[in-house]
Amino acid sequence: MPETAAAGPAPATAEPVTATARFWSSAARLRNAPWGLLVLAVTVGAGAGLGSIAFRWLIVTFTRLFSGHADYAGAEHGPNPHVPWLGPFFVLLTPVVGGLLYGPLVDRFAKEARGHGVPEVMLAVAQRGGRINPQVSVVKALASALCIGSGGSVGREGPIVQIGSALGSTLGRTVRVSEDRMRLLVACGAAGGIAATFNAPLAGVFFAMELILATFSVEAFGATVLSSVTASVIGRAAFGDTAFLVLPPFHVEHLGQYGLFAVLGVLAGATGVGFTRILYWVEDACDWAWRGPEWLRPAAGGLLLGLVLLALPEMYGVGYPVLEKAAHGGYVAGFLLLLVVGKILATSLTIGIGGSGGVFAPSLFIGAMLGAAYGATTHQLLPGTAGVAGAYALVGMGAVFAGASRAPITAVVILFELTGQYSIILPLMLAIVLATLTSRLLSPDTVYTLKLRRRGIDLNAPAPGARLGAQSVESVMEGFPVPLPSAAELPEAADRLRLSDHGALPVVDTEGRYLGTLTARATAEALAERTDGDVEPPTTAGDLAEPTPPVTTDMPLSTALHALVTAPGTGLPVLDPDHGQVLGWLTHQSALRALHAPSAT
CATH class of the missing domain: 1.10.3080.10 (Clc chloride channel)
Structure with a gap:
């Protein structure tokens, strides 16, 4: 009997372990496979597309419930057929009732759902590694739909951006992607939301890259395009393939x-x-x-909003x-x-x-x-x-x-x-x-x-409480490598770069003024070019010197790190802010050494 009792539970415990192991194995493949980002981008786009359909349905439903019209803005003081005896004065009450519903919802479950949404997404991408509270998507959809449906004079793009971004962040955390991928999935959610709700796939892509990521790259463009197209296809299946606003054709008839x-x-x-x-x-x-x-604030303020609507x-x-x-x-x-x-x-x-x-x-x-x-x-x-x-x-x-x-x-x-x-x-x-x-x-x-x-947050500054970023560049920079003279021949520059640890060297003119950075990659490409033809390839370090984002000794490290991420090579020269001379060299390793600076003193 004891043996039978002991043997009984074994299959029950083995199956959940197997299912969990399979899930994490699939998640690891999505993280590491070349096609993993494509699958994740399409998944986020599909979620954003479906979310936009649900959100627009909620808006129409609540608008009909509160006003009796599909869109009361064009009704011109018309009465609510649900309460015709109130005449046009029903708009005094709808914002109050709506506020009583979404006010406690936002205050209790997701305070970041208050307001217009996009700044919170920008903050999550810039300083929180793309992490967004998963509850935001549901709370934001309900609160915004109730607010708009009850007369709130706001738009639906901020909510759908926050909804799609929360979906992307949730998927990224579930699969345990890196922070770079997490930020990209958040942008994919924003792109998909804009694309589906406005039937504007290109606008979704550029909105995500220009406002959410604040940067352009081939990988980001490809991922946001996939998400935007997926969401747009789903949106067009639900709303039709027509322009969002129907306007007569316009032409410029006079210069x-x-x-x-x-x-x-x-x-x-x-x-x-x-x-x-x-x-x-x-x-x-x-x-x-x-x-x-x-x-209670939305309901109390709804009285003033009702007067404006009246x-x-x-x-x-x-x-x-x-x-x-x-x-x-x-x-x-x-x-x-x-x-x-x-x-x-x-x-x-x-x-x-x-x-x-x-x-x-x-x-x-x-x-x-x-x-x-x-x-x-x-x-x-x-x-x-x-x-x-x-x-x-x-x-x-x-x-x-x-x-x-x-x-x-x-x-x-x-x-x-x-x-x-x-x-x-x-x-x-x-x-x-x-x-x-x-x-x-x-x-x-x-x-x-x-x-x-207004909340004391600068997107380009270090996140509050962050261990890295508040230091000055001067406090963490390394001694700079011996610079290349601009007249140095490329074979000589190649030998110097071969011995360098950074894959790049500063280039200066005859008076010691900084001209740019020469990378090993640019040198190798130039040496591999043919020398015949009408156009001569570059022959000196000065010909190939690339200007870099200016990094000065008095700059906060957080600002310099933004420039370092996009710079060629693995380091950037640090310049004197007054005279433009090279004083040091900044790398990711030198920045990370700042974490141990207090313990070393």
Whole structure:
């Protein structure tokens, strides 16, 4: 009997161990195989695509539940058929009821789901190794859908970026990928979310690379493309293969219009910065005024939001019907400017009271209203030159977004994909570049980075509490190797590089001024080139010296490490900030030695 009892449990314990071993074996193959990243990127894209479908369904469902319409922004003070006896005054109550539902949800389960989402993803990638709380995807979807459905004047791109990124982070942690891969999977989730929800696969890729990763590489581009395409295919299967906004075709009919578009770009850049400033001013005012529990704040602030919606029902939710009507010339210039002010106030109030949603769509809305008002005015003043007002609405959309986010590539691509309007691409590019330059002149921060900076977080600075990064470069640099004179012949340079531990050497001119870095790879490629033909290959170290990101002795180590990661070779010269002379050499090993500096003293 004892032997039988002892033998019984053995099969039961063996099978779970076998299943676990198989799982970790599969995870290891995904981590190490050349095709592993492709599978993970496609998986994240599929999850983001399905998540965007569920999220949009939640928004429509809650909007119908709270307002009785698929999109109340275009209903023009219409009553709610569920409570017709309230007439248009039901909008005074919907933000309050919505706040009572999503306020406790966010406060209890995922506080990072509050606000517009993208800054939290940027922070996770820059300073947290891509790690995002897995609960965020569910809480963010529910909270944002409730907020938008109950009248919150915010967009859905911030939530879907955070949802997709949380999925990517969760998958990366499950498979136990490296931090570099984890960051890339987070970006894949963001790309897939944008691609599926807006039917804009290219925009998803550039959004992820320009704003989330803040860098471009072949590996990152390939992975985000796979994720974006996968999510877009799933999104198109659910929503159809049509442009997100249906607008009439626009054309530039007079060369003088380019000057008008340039002026619009400057105005839009200033408006984007103004939107950013007012957004956080209102949030500060709400923080100052509210003294109750945080879970109740959205409901209490919903009373103020309801007053705004009662006066301007066009502010209800995302507001795409109003945007399309403005682009078709459906409003007069004075009312369009009122809508600009109303959207800035409504969005700022929604975020300030603790609402959950994005600022991307509001910036498009503000740009469309500004552009349409500008176009209507110029058409009256210069009827033979200005052209149709709708073209200015389209250009204004991209320019205000570029002014607020300072992501010009994303702005150009997403406006083209959202509207399918290639004929307006030249004035769009002109206005977006000018808006970006204007924004840079007026403010050092964007609508995304300012939220973090207000919390004392600099994405380029070391993470709070990090053991590495706060030191100065001067305190960790090595003695620099003997530099190469610019006139050194390549065979001589090759001998010196062969003996170097770093695969790169600094190159200086006859007066000792730093010119660049010569790498072993560049030297080998030059020596392997043919010497015949019309073009002579480089022959000296000065011909091949590559400029490197400037690293100076007074620079924080965290900033220098960003430059070191992308530099050729395995090290960077450290320069005198005043005279530009080489004083030392920075490598990853010298940076890591800083961890043991206190114990060595």
